[in-house]
Amino acid sequence: MKQTHIMTTPxxxxxxxxxxIPTRHGVLRPVNGxxxxxxxxxxxxxxxxxxxxxxxxxxxxxxxxxxxxxxxxGEILLNGQRIDTLPRDEMRRLRGxxxxxxxxxxxxxxxxxxxxxxxxxxxMLAHLDISPSEARKRAIAALEEVGIPGAAQRVDSYxxxxxxxxxxxxxxxxxxxxEPSLIIADEPxxxxxxxxxxxxxxxxxxxxxxxxxxxxxITHDMGVIAEAADRVAVMYAGQLAExxxxxxxxxxxxxxxxxxxxxxTPLASRGKDRLHQIPGAxxxxxxxxxxxAFHPRCPYTQDDCRADPGPRIxxxxxxxxxxxxxxxxxxx
Amino acid sequence: MLAYTLQRIFQSAIVLLVVGLxxxxxxxxxxxxxxxxxxxxxTIEDVERLRGQLGLDQPFVVQxxxxxxGAVQGNFGVSYRQGRPVAEILLERAPATLELAAVSGxxxxxxxxxxxxxxxxxxxxxxxxxxxxVSLIGVSLPTFLIGILLIYLFSVELxxxxxxxRGETVKIGNWSTGFLTESGLKALILPAITxxxxxxxxxxxxxxxxxxxxxxxxxxxxxxxRGLRERAVNFRHALxxxxxxxxxxxxxxxxxxxxxxxxxxTVFQWxxxxxxxxxxxQFVDIPVMAAYLMLISVMFVGINLIVDxxxxxxxxxxxxxxxGAH
Numbered sequence: 248m249k250q251t252h253i254m255t256t257p258x259x260x261x262x263x264x265x266x267x268i269p270t271r272h273g274v275l276r277p278v279n280g281x282x283x284x285x286x287x288x289x290x291x292x293x294x295x296x297x298x299x300x301x302x303x304x305x306x307x308x309x310x311x312x313x314x315x316x317x318x319x320x321g322e323i324l325l326n327g328q329r330i331d332t333l334p335r336d337e338m339r340r341l342r343g344x345x346x347x348x349x350x351x352x353x354x355x356x357x358x359x360x361x362x363x364x365x366x367x368x369x370x371m372l373a374h375l376d377i378s379p380s381e382a383r384k385r386a387i388a389a390l391e392e393v394g395i396p397g398a399a400q401r402v403d404s405y406x407x408x409x410x411x412x413x414x415x416x417x418x419x420x421x422x423x424x425x426e427p428s429l430i431i432a433d434e435p436x437x438x439x440x441x442x443x444x445x446x447x448x449x450x451x452x453x454x455x456x457x458x459x460x461x462x463x464x465i466t467h468d469m470g471v472i473a474e475a476a477d478r479v480a481v482m483y484a485g486q487l488a489e490x491x492x493x494x495x496x497x498x499x500x501x502x503x504x505x506x507x508x509x510x511x512t513p514l515a516s517r518g519k520d521r522l523h524q525i526p527g528a529x530x531x532x533x534x535x536x537x538x539x540a541f542h543p544r545c546p547y548t549q550d551d552c553r554a555d556p557g558p559r560i561x562x563x564x565x566x567x568x569x570x571x572x573x574x575x576x577x578x579x
Numbered sequence: 580m581l582a583y584t585l586q587r588i589f590q591s592a593i594v595l596l597v598v599g600l601x602x603x604x605x606x607x608x609x610x611x612x613x614x615x616x617x618x619x620x621x622t623i624e625d626v627e628r629l630r631g632q633l634g635l636d637q638p639f640v641v642q643x644x645x646x647x648x649g650a651v652q653g654n655f656g657v658s659y660r661q662g663r664p665v666a667e668i669l670l671e672r673a674p675a676t677l678e679l680a681a682v683s684g685x686x687x688x689x690x691x692x693x694x695x696x697x698x699x700x701x702x703x704x705x706x707x708x709x710x711x712x713v714s715l716i717g718v719s720l721p722t723f724l725i726g727i728l729l730i731y732l733f734s735v736e737l738x739x740x741x742x743x744x745r746g747e748t749v750k751i752g753n754w755s756t757g758f759l760t761e762s763g764l765k766a767l768i769l770p771a772i773t774x775x776x777x778x779x780x781x782x783x784x785x786x787x788x789x790x791x792x793x794x795x796x797x798x799x800x801x802x803x804x805r806g807l808r809e810r811a812v813n814f815r816h817a818l819x820x821x822x823x824x825x826x827x828x829x830x831x832x833x834x835x836x837x838x839x840x841x842x843x844x845t846v847f848q849w850x851x852x853x854x855x856x857x858x859x860x861q862f863v864d865i866p867v868m869a870a871y872l873m874l875i876s877v878m879f880v881g882i883n884l885i886v887d888x889x890x891x892x893x894x895x896x897x898x899x900x901x902x903g904a905h
Binding site: 309311339340341342343344347348350352355356357358359360361362369370373374405407418421422425 | 796797798800801802803804805806807808809811815816819820893894895896
């Protein structure tokens with residue numbers, strides 16, 4: 248199974264992506280040399296603390312970085328074609344058509360003054376060569392697909408007439424309505440009730456499996472990752488710390504940061520022991536330590552960690568960006 | 580929605596009753612009309628007879644209700660100065676003011692919204708910054724000064740446009756219009772700009788700041804992320820959300836265009852109700868002043884009522900007939 252996605256070109260391929268924000272006090276680098284792939288039908292979970300650069304990477308992919316943030320170097324490839332250098336209007340055509348987006352807060356993602364049917368049809372008419380009546384039919388079908396009961400009547404409702412979970416279903420229908428090959432879901436469940444979170448994750452999973460859509464699932468919730476993702480990319484201070492199949496990374500992390508992150512996630516199986524904490528906080532972007540960004544908080548720090556930024560995960564090669572990964576054979 | 584409408588109409592009626600009381604008090608407290616009408620040479624009997632005729636010997640409340648009764652029927656008494664019914668004089672003057680206010684209002688709203696949207700979308704461009712700077716002048720210069728400057732430039736120096744009056748008017752029924760003659764249209768230009776300029780800059784600055792606020796919202800980001808055209812994002816999504824607060828202020832501004840046409844009408848000797856009011860003050864013509872007060876408050880209240888109804892047309896969240904489960 249793993250061989251198939253090595254042979255076919257991945258849907259999304261990020262190579263050494265670096266995003267810079269020039270400020271008066273120097274250049275901030277929220278994304279620093281990050282590389283990863285997402286294959287068709289695959290869900291890649293991108294996890295990390297707030298400010299680790301995971302959303303910024305997502306924004307770079309859809310070409311909606313807020314100025315003055317910009318891509319300083321690296322490449323973004325969609326279906327093997329470079330998209331980070333496309334002119335604005337071609338990039339716009341790509342958004343919605345090739346890349347669908349789901350944002351965090353469904354209460355603010357929908358325009359309160361437009362009927363949800365109109366928001367669906369305007370998206371389809373912008374990308375697909377279909378008639379307005381055909382678009383309306385597809386809008387109703389799309390709402391049915393995401394599990395809105397009575398879609399034929401609800402298509403003419405306004406966003407405020409739906410609950411939060413239902414609105415996120417509408418947002419997902421909007422993201423998928425032009426049948427994109429990649430979905431970027433930026434914290435899609437963070438603003439929802441726990442009971443609704445599971446439903447939304449299951450829905451996203453089902454729809455993407457059915458259509459073979461690649462998903463970049465950005466979250467800080469390890470539970471969501473464990474539930475939904477096939478592979479997981481852990482980010483720390485703008486860099487990729489560890490990447491690998493979700494079972495291996497969660498069960499046996501080899502980067503000390505991932506290990507700390509797992510230790511600080513509450514699990515029922517672990518009983519009532521005190522939760523582990525990673526000492527300190529993620530450094531601010533304008534005060535990164537020399538050497539490995541994680542070394543001041545790392546229990547395994549040695550001299551080379553303080554001197555050198557450490558190895559990088561280049562495309563596919565390697566699993567953890569660390570001089571001294573935790574050796575699982577010793578532990579086990 | 581019906582309950583809300585009825586409630587608003589009820590509130591409007593109360594406002595008008597209070598204004599009516601103020602207008603009515605003018606008769607009693609701003610000098611004695613009997614003194615004004617009879618002059619120096621009068622006998623006690625004359626005074627008593629006239630008081631009886633005018634109903635001034637009745638209790639205060641009775642007089643107030645008589646005044647209201649008359650006002651509702653459009654009967655505001657007789658002008659002290661011209662000796663004609665006030666309603667007749669007002670009707671004669673109203674078209675001039677309403678035409679001027681309508682043209683100024685269109686200028687203010689049209690250019691205000693267009694320039695506001697432009698300066699919000701191109702907020703760092705040179706043209707947008709230039710417009711913003713110039714608009715500061717529009718906000719800070721007093722109306723009469725703008726009028727005088729325009730007269731100096733276009734009437735005195737260039738001689739293109741008349742400096743006073745309405746030009747030739749055409750009568751259509753009881754309505755005298757300046758729209759149909761060349762001189763009437765020419766005469767309209769300078770006063771309309773003078774009256775509308777301040778409102779235009781105000782609307783423009785308001786639209787701009789609201790639009791900038793809306794453009795930061797998540798649903799605008801989401802609209803962009805869905806690959807909608809920039810034009811659709813700006814006008815279909817952003818402008819519509821901008822309009823709710825803008826309509827409130829614009830409604831009040833339109834009311835004040837009519838109310839404060841006084842200054843512009845004085846500068847340009849425009850034969851409207853504003854000029855009538857100024858002349859009425861000079862001659863302590865209380866029936867005219869009271870009627871003007873009532874007329875302006877009816878317009879203000881009416882415009883506010885329309886504005887409140889417009890909210891419903893624009894914002895579905897306010898409509899009471901909610902169908903959805905929440």
